[in-house]
Amino acid sequence: MTKIEQLIIKLFDDQDKDYLTLKFLKKNSQIKKILHLTDKMSNTDIKKKLLPHVTNAIRVVNGYKSLYVTRNINDTDLITNCIQKKPCSLKQLKVHFPIQSKDLVKLVSQMVMSGQLCVSFTVESGINLSINVNKTEKNKKILPEIQTISDSEKMKEAYDYVGGGNSFVRIHAMRDYLNWPRERFDQTLEQLTRELTIQLHFGDPSVLTEKQLKDSFLDDEGQLCITITWRHA
Numbered sequence: 199m200t201k202i203e204q205l206i207i208k209l210f211d212d213q214d215k216d217y218l219t220l221k222f223l224k225k226n227s228q229i230k231k232i233l234h235l236t237d238k239m240s241n242t243d244i245k246k247k248l249l250p251h252v253t254n255a256i257r258v259v260n261g262y263k264s265l266y267v268t269r270n271i272n273d274t275d276l277i278t279n280c281i282q283k284k285p286c287s288l289k290q291l292k293v294h295f296p297i298q299s300k301d302l303v304k305l306v307s308q309m310v311m312s313g314q315l316c317v318s319f320t321v322e323s324g325i326n327l328s329i330n331v332n333k334t335e336k337n338k339k340i341l342p343e344i345q346t347i348s349d350s351e352k353m354k355e356a357y358d359y360v361g362g363g364n365s366f367v368r369i370h371a372m373r374d375y376l377n378w379p380r381e382r383f384d385q386t387l388e389q390l391t392r393e394l395t396i397q398l399h400f401g402d403p404s405v406l407t408e409k410q411l412k413d414s415f416l417d418d419e420g421q422l423c424i425t426i427t428w429r430h431a
Contacts, residue, residue, distance in 0.1 A: 202251035205229050216279050217268035217296045220244040241265040259296045260377045266296035273297055285328040349386045357428055366425040370413035398423040
């Protein structure tokens with residue numbers, strides 16, 4: 199665990215939270231000094247400073263309105279821990295949570311169906327969420343697979359969102375949308391390629407910026423792949 203990760207974990211503990219916005223990190227003088235942060239830095243700038251210090255204790259993720267740093271736990275645990283501390287409406291959860299809205303709604307729906315969450319409805323706040331205190335440990339173990347969305351599914355969602363209906367979608371744009379560690383993105387891309395789920399395509403590198411080139415993908419033969427298409431059964 200890096201020094202920065204230790205400081206962020208302590209911040210989580212002090213705030214009794216599993217996640218914080220990147221901008222909140224600037225309030226900590228030690229983090230600010232080590233990362234050379236300034237008050238005018240954007241989330242993107244803070245992320246660039248932070249990522250070299252991230253190993254396996256924390257994650258940097260896209261939320262509804264901001265970039266967040268979270269404990270390195272799965273998304274369902276983030277939801278459970280948050281609602282356990284303070285039941286809230288789905289709308290309230292969405293606005294200040296480190297998961298993008300579409301993924302959050304899907305996860306919450308799965309957790310309701312598996313019995314982990316209870317829902318109630320009011321005119322004022324719509325769908326209200328709380329922990330199902332009657333859920334037994336035995337039942338939790340029966341449905342382990344429903345708790346998470348696979349990386350393959352998340353990549354397909356990124357493909358659909360970034361592509362907007364187009365068949366050929368730029369890899370660098372998907373990488374930026376998912377905001378995953380590089381190794382996780384590349385491994386998922388390689389897995390989908392082996393499974394013949396997607397097809398990688400070369401292209402003219404001159405149309406891309408230096409950053410876009412870096413965020414594209416080199417295949418096993420060292421050829422630069424710029425776009426992918428999703429094969430349909």
